[in-house]
Ligand code: SF4
């Protein structure tokens with residue numbers, strides 16, 4: 001296995017052989033998925049758009065859903081997590097969908113974050129396993145529904161090989177045991193292709209050899225992205241400094257010139 005690639009994909013569990021991971025399994029899985037996306041605090045870039053809190057750490061944007069084994073592990077070793085208490089119909093739907101096998105949860109907030117006790121979804125976000133048309137977990141994509149708020153989605157190329165490798169290994173382990181998890185991500189990948197085909201848009205994936213590619217709409221295959229920092233799209237407020245300042249103002253936030261410079265520092269100019 002090359003240091004410049006992740007291991008080949010493990011076949012997903014067959015439905016009849018499927019087993020949920022228990023607390024000990026999650027302990028192993030999470031302790032091997034600890035690398036940050038990159039050596040920077042991206043929460044400083046999206047927080048001015050979200051009342052000063054990182055977008056993915058507020059339940060008004062995303063409610064973490066923990067597998068029962070993961071919940072048992074984390075609640076046995078920290079008081080960071082509690083059950084999510086819905087305040088509206090959408091929240092009640094999240095709890096209902098979590099069902100018996102999972103727990104809709106909330107943490108104490110970004111100021112109290114404990115890196116070692118983050119959930120799998122905290123570690124993965126905004127990236128998502130990409131199951132291709134052959135049913136193979138061949139690449140990593142992202143949750144496009146957050147493109148208007150999440151800075152990382154406008155800077156996907158910052159993800160380090162170490163982070164991507166740990167991501168592949170963690171989800172390989174999960175899918176090798178739990179057919180339902182594989183199925184959920186397969187459905188998510190189908191939805192990703194469908195939405196982008198409808199809009200005639202391509203979207204980015206990163207493969208197991210850490211090469212970035214476009215998935216072209218309507219099943220027209222993939223094509224290499226030669227210069228990700230230059231070619232990949234920046235979304236919404238992250239398109240230009242003026243758009244970012246305007247979005248922060250609209251959100252009632254404030255931002256320093258230094259942060260604005262940092263927000264755009266990792267994107268290459270297109271000219
Ligand atoms: S991953 Fe995205 S939403 Fe979460 S803190 Fe970083 S920029 Fe914000």
Ligand code: SF4
Pocket residue numbers: 056057058064107108109110111112113114117118119122
């Ligand atoms: S545990 Fe940390 S990373 Fe996860 S939602 Fe809470 S503050 Fe964010």
